Amino acid sequence: MNMQTMLAMQAQQALARQSGDYVSKDVDEQAHIDEIMAAGGLSHVYRFDIGKNTDGVTPLIRGVLSLPETAENVTRNMVEYPDNHFRQLRRQIAMRHGINPAHMAFGAGLESIIDQICRAVLEPDDEVLFPVPNFSVFEDMSSRAGAAVIPVSTSPPNHRWTAATVARICEVMRRRNPKLIWISNPVNPTGQLLPLATIREICEQAERTGTLVAVDEAYGEYTDHEDAVVSATRYLEEYPHLMVLRTFSKMYALPSARVGYVMCAAQELIQAVNAFRPTFPLPWSSIQMAQIAIMDDPYVCQCRGRNLRRRNRLLPELQSIPGIQALSTDTNTVMFRHEDVSGGSLHEKLSNRGFLTANLNGVTGIEGSGFLRMTMRSSYENGLFVRTLREVANA
Known part of the structure; x- marks a missing residue:
């Protein structure tokens, strides 16, 4: 029996075409993080890759x-x-x-x-x-x-x-x-x-x-x-x-x-x-x-205010790194890229140091443009990210 022919046309279409998203249900994220930690001898991995409120619940x-x-x-x-x-x-x-x-x-x-x-x-x-x-x-x-x-x-x-x-x-x-x-x-x-x-x-x-x-x-x-x-x-x-x-x-x-x-x-x-x-x-x-x-509502307002203060500090710091282009944003995420280093290479360099970012290189409309995306975290963690990006961007 040819199992492929038993699948509904909708299922065949779903299997044949997937967009270039940075999140995949086929990837075991925890296993990937464990591999990064083991390969680099890291005690912690910072997740800047998923868009969420890193201040946590109310x-x-x-x-x-x-x-x-x-x-x-x-x-x-x-x-x-x-x-x-x-x-x-x-x-x-x-x-x-x-x-x-x-x-x-x-x-x-x-x-x-x-x-x-x-x-x-x-x-x-x-x-x-x-x-x-x-x-x-x-x-x-x-x-x-x-x-x-x-x-x-x-x-x-x-x-x-x-x-x-x-x-x-x-x-x-x-x-x-x-x-x-x-x-x-x-x-x-x-x-x-x-x-x-x-x-x-x-x-x-x-x-x-x-x-x-x-x-x-x-x-x-x-x-x-x-x-x-x-x-x-x-x-x-x-x-x-x-x-x-x-x-x-x-x-x-x-x-x-x-x-x-x-x-x-x-x-x-x-x-x-x-x-x-x-x-x-x-x-x-x-x-x-x-x-x-x-x-x-007060907690949401507090988070919105914190996010604004972090963004006002983070964007100039990112833009001060030679070769880095960081786009302005109205949310808690920032798209950025290096003018000379490919997105895949920069993504890997950051991952090897324990800093995960969203690799947007396969997203429709910006394929091959080298963009990564980070989600803002605490001011301390953002500072670690900026310092690491500065070290690996032009290494």
Whole structure:
């Protein structure tokens, strides 16, 4: 029996084409770290490669976990199925964004939400617009659904969105009538915050061409204001074809909880996305942690302030290293490269010294450009990183 012929076409497409992301489920990350430590005789490896809030969870969560009654509460709830309508969390998010609580669907992280959206709306030979560089999971999931991914380039060498970028996107929409456009805002991986007016301009054009607009705001809490959420959710009622995605994996420091959600005013679309989720996508513990985390606005503001101070110090230090080009950012991640040293070589040199970075050299739109990405950590750890980069960059 030829097992290849027994696979569904969707599975064959998924196996045949993978984007050049820096994270792969086929790689045993802990085994890789163990190898680095053994080869270099290292006692510690610093992970600057994964985008997350390295300050950790809110003190509210730490406080709840330290209560004597928490163990009893966990034991009692672990033997029950969780609330698969997420009623309290739904209300909390709806109040924050000023939307109808019915206008959202939940999934096991944004990766699951993106997969559910693709399953709900894409068919073979549909076209999907993909401004690049961008979050590679959009590309993977769209291709897996059989859609043709149409990249639209930003503006090199810094790969920023400009007025020309928006004009190109709108022109391609007019010409191709794509089914869907994926946007990350702030942009992943560059960290650039797009003005909401830009999102609205694209929504206006998409309305004319019958294109669905998905805006991934995974890093949105890094660019929200102290007294207001800065989100495309303000346009949901005006544009029913708009979907806005957020997660608890970044600012809220709950990547293991896997709580992602999409907000959209079109109830038919929400129902379709929900149709492709498991009945119980989130364990009770994940729901509880998210409900606690979203209550601590002061902690989020503190983290946002720390991140700004670290960024203001780190960027000049990186840019002072001979040969290093570091791009400006609005989040807690920084893209950088060396003008003479390849990305692969620089990545390896840093890894050998115990500093892991995200190697973006295979990401669509910046292939072969030599870009790496680091996630800011504490000021002390950032200082170690800068010192090590300075040592290996021109060795």
